[in-house]
Amino acid sequence: MTSVSIRDLSLKFGALEVLKSLSIDIEDGEFLVLLGPSGCGKSTLLNCIAGLLDISGGQIFIKGRNVTWEEPKDRGIGMVFQSYALYPQMTVKGNLSFGLKTAKVPKDEIARRIARAAEVLQIEPLLERKPAQLSGGQRQRVAIGRALVRDVDVFLFDEPLSNLDAKLRAELRVEIKRLHHRLKNTMIYVTHDQIEALTLADRIAIMRNGIIQQLASPYEIYNRPVNLYVAGFMGSPGMNFLEGEFAPHGAAELSFGATKVPLDRYPFVSDERPSRVIFGIRPEHVTCGPASASEPFSTEVEIEVVEPMGADTLVWAILDGKEFRFRVDGQSEMREGDRVRIGFDPARASIFDAATELRL
Amino acid sequence: MADIQTLNTVAAGIDPVADRMSGPQGARPRRALSRRNIFLYGTLILVAAYYLVPLYVMIVTSLKGMPEIRLGNIFSPPVEITFEPWVKAWATACTGLNCDGLSRGFWNSVQITVPSVIFSIAVASVNGYALANWRFKGADTFFTILIVGAFIPYQVMIYPIVILLREIGLYGSLWGLVIVHSIFGMPILTLLFRNYFSSVPEELFKAARVDGAGFWRIYFVIMLPMALPIFVVAIILQITGIWNDFLFGVIYTKPDTYPMTVQLNNIVNSVQGVKEYNVNMAATILTGLVPLAVYFVSGKLFVRGIAAGAVKG
Ligand SMILES: Nc1ncnc2c1ncn2[C@@H]1O[C@H](COP(=O)(O)OP(=O)(O)OP(=O)(O)O)[C@@H](O)[C@H]1O
Ligand SMILES: [Mg+2]
Numbered sequence: 001m002t003s004v005s006i007r008d009l010s011l012k013f014g015a016l017e018v019l020k021s022l023s024i025d026i027e028d029g030e031f032l033v034l035l036g037p038s039g040c041g042k043s044t045l046l047n048c049i050a051g052l053l054d055i056s057g058g059q060i061f062i063k064g065r066n067v068t069w070e071e072p073k074d075r076g077i078g079m080v081f082q083s084y085a086l087y088p089q090m091t092v093k094g095n096l097s098f099g100l101k102t103a104k105v106p107k108d109e110i111a112r113r114i115a116r117a118a119e120v121l122q123i124e125p126l127l128e129r130k131p132a133q134l135s136g137g138q139r140q141r142v143a144i145g146r147a148l149v150r151d152v153d154v155f156l157f158d159e160p161l162s163n164l165d166a167k168l169r170a171e172l173r174v175e176i177k178r179l180h181h182r183l184k185n186t187m188i189y190v191t192h193d194q195i196e197a198l199t200l201a202d203r204i205a206i207m208r209n210g211i212i213q214q215l216a217s218p219y220e221i222y223n224r225p226v227n228l229y230v231a232g233f234m235g236s237p238g239m240n241f242l243e244g245e246f247a248p249h250g251a252a253e254l255s256f257g258a259t260k261v262p263l264d265r266y267p268f269v270s271d272e273r274p275s276r277v278i279f280g281i282r283p284e285h286v287t288c289g290p291a292s293a294s295e296p297f298s299t300e301v302e303i304e305v306v307e308p309m310g311a312d313t314l315v316w317a318i319l320d321g322k323e324f325r326f327r328v329d330g331q332s333e334m335r336e337g338d339r340v341r342i343g344f345d346p347a348r349a350s351i352f353d354a355a356t357e358l359r360l
Numbered sequence: 361m362a363d364i365q366t367l368n369t370v371a372a373g374i375d376p377v378a379d380r381m382s383g384p385q386g387a388r389p390r391r392a393l394s395r396r397n398i399f400l401y402g403t404l405i406l407v408a409a410y411y412l413v414p415l416y417v418m419i420v421t422s423l424k425g426m427p428e429i430r431l432g433n434i435f436s437p438p439v440e441i442t443f444e445p446w447v448k449a450w451a452t453a454c455t456g457l458n459c460d461g462l463s464r465g466f467w468n469s470v471q472i473t474v475p476s477v478i479f480s481i482a483v484a485s486v487n488g489y490a491l492a493n494w495r496f497k498g499a500d501t502f503f504t505i506l507i508v509g510a511f512i513p514y515q516v517m518i519y520p521i522v523i524l525l526r527e528i529g530l531y532g533s534l535w536g537l538v539i540v541h542s543i544f545g546m547p548i549l550t551l552l553f554r555n556y557f558s559s560v561p562e563e564l565f566k567a568a569r570v571d572g573a574g575f576w577r578i579y580f581v582i583m584l585p586m587a588l589p590i591f592v593v594a595i596i597l598q599i600t601g602i603w604n605d606f607l608f609g610v611i612y613t614k615p616d617t618y619p620m621t622v623q624l625n626n627i628v629n630s631v632q633g634v635k636e637y638n639v640n641m642a643a644t645i646l647t648g649l650v651p652l653a654v655y656f657v658s659g660k661l662f663v664r665g666i667a668a669g670a671v672k673g
Contacts, residue, residue: 047566081566082563089586
């Protein structure tokens with residue numbers, strides 16, 4: 001059963017069309033992450049689902065009910081904001097109970113729900129404090145609690161962790177995941193942090209300029225990006241892109257300059273064979289040293305820059321006159337100027353039409 | 361062994377690091393009488409004197425009897441302190457027809473100021489809140505009209521308002537003046553509140569909407585408690601502005617309902633008999649006492665509120 005269903009949603013701010021005929025179906029209990037660069041319309045989409053923005057066209061269904069014209073409170077959603085947005089003059093308890101009091105929920109029921117939320121989020125000792133007396137992580141927990149007490153079907157998160165430091169972010173990330181396992185609510189989560197997206201999501205929607213580029217599982221998005229944009233956006237450091245062309249007469253081979261890559265194991269999704277293509281391979285899919293001999297393709301490159309990053313080392317080399325990055329184990333000894341042998345399996349690569357930028 | 365010990369201590373004594381530690385350390389000493397300080401305090405003293413000397417003269421004069429004033433030395437302190445002029449200014453000074461001093465004007469002013477302040481601030485704060493947070497259709501047009509209103513000279517509107525008040529039967533009454541003050545305070549107060557409320561994070565407002573709060577609940581429960589500093593600013597602006605008003609008071613009220621400022625003018629400018637400088641001075645101080653008290657009580661809050669309201673346009 002679909003929990004949230006968005007059909008042909010469009011939204012304009014004056015002449016600026018921020019969301020363009022956007023459709024998504026989100027399953028019951030699914031954790032969907034909206035990922036995209038700043039200004040692509042993620043928050044706008046979330047606000048539309050919450051009913052905080054009036055949409056220009058399309059429909060929104062939550063739990064099978066058309067909520068397109070309904071007030072935020074009637075949609076069965078809870079929302080957590082980036083800046084926490086706790087009511088500063090109220091205690092934590094006051095913050096949690098504000099919505100329930102507004103909805104005229106009986107007192108003992110309010111107490112029961114607050115107790116449960118506080119237990120789930122471990123904020124019991126903080127209930128009498130004001131938001132100013134809390135740390136960032138505690139504030140965000142209270143903000144999540146405020147959505148929790150409303151007993152709703154759908155949780156909306158707008159970059160809830162981006163105001164926190166890296167360590168706390170990692171901790172709360174796990175906590176949100178745990179919360180999802182426990183509550184099994186539908187969650188829609190906006191972020192521009194790839195790690196958050198990959199670790200939390202059942203499915204990721206990559207957005208760009210108000211259009212969803214790809215909506216798929218983290219595995220799919222990472223390994224089989226549908227277009228050049230998604231390929232370049234996911235992964236850090238990003239994918240290596242090499243411009244090339246197919247060998248004539250349909251031979252399963254790609255050539256960039258003098259280098260030739262066999263493609264007999266590449267899983268084509270399209271029958272198109274355009275003249276110019278872009279070949280992408282992730283730095284972590286490149287092997288280096290003796291092991292590369294067993295790969296279907298191998299070649300020799302000269303190392304330009306070495307960036308040790310602790311667990312692994314990023315190596316910048318020149319392949320066919322272009323920059324080429326690959327990742328090696330953090331223990332391996334590499335020096336600028338060395339020549340090393342690298343290889344990869346073209347089956348793990350992605351090939352795009354240079355003109356349409358779509359996956360082949 | 362002992363030798364090595366001593367050697368170590370000696371070596372520590374000529375440690376280059378220790379040497380470096382003996383240089384400047386901690387807070388830099390400041391000279392009390394630097395050129396900058398002389399200039400700064402000189403200016404401050406000068407400006408303070410500019411405002412305080414007249415006040416001094418007024419207080420001193422108001423405490424003298426008339427014979428002493430006739431001696432002509434306005435700076436000399438009173439030889440014989442008398443509160444006679446104060447009593448007279450408050451209770452028995454004559455203004456044309458009646459002779460009950462400023463007291464009548466004081467109560468009139470209170471009756472004008474209190475409702476005007478409450479009414480104008482109540483309306484303007486809701487206006488500002490609606491403009492900042494509920495971007496309703498035509499909000500920008502409404503706001504522009506309001507701001508243009510702030511720049512139209514009062515004089516242009518005086519006569520039309522006289523007619524308007526006459527038509528609704530409030531001309532000459534205290535309530536007529538209350539309405540006038542509320543209207544003229546509206547543009548600047550709305551601007552003040554709008555700016556303050558738009559500095560409140562938008563997400564807070566959104567959170568309250570998701571929590572199901574409507575227009576008034578968000579206003580009273582979320583926004584109002586956060587806006588106390590700006591309310592203090594508005595109250596001060598309005599109390600002093602309305603209390604000090606003379607023009608509207610003369611035009612829109614009758615002698616019976618004249619505010620304090622108008623009565624002060626009538627006392628000071630009355631042409632019969634001798635000029636009682638001491639009574640005039642006492643009356644003037646009495647009239648200025650309310651705004652003065654407001655500033656003294658709330659000076660700190662005022663500055664804080666102004667700063668808060670100025671954050672965002
Ligand atoms: N109230 C508004 N009026 C006009 N334009 C707006 C308004 N709110 C957002 N926009 C525009 O809509 C676009 C999408 O904004 P949105 O806040 O959804 O981006 P986002 O994906 O959430 O970005 P970020 O990651 O920085 O939060 C931006 O170009 C922004 O300038
Ligand atoms: Mg955003």
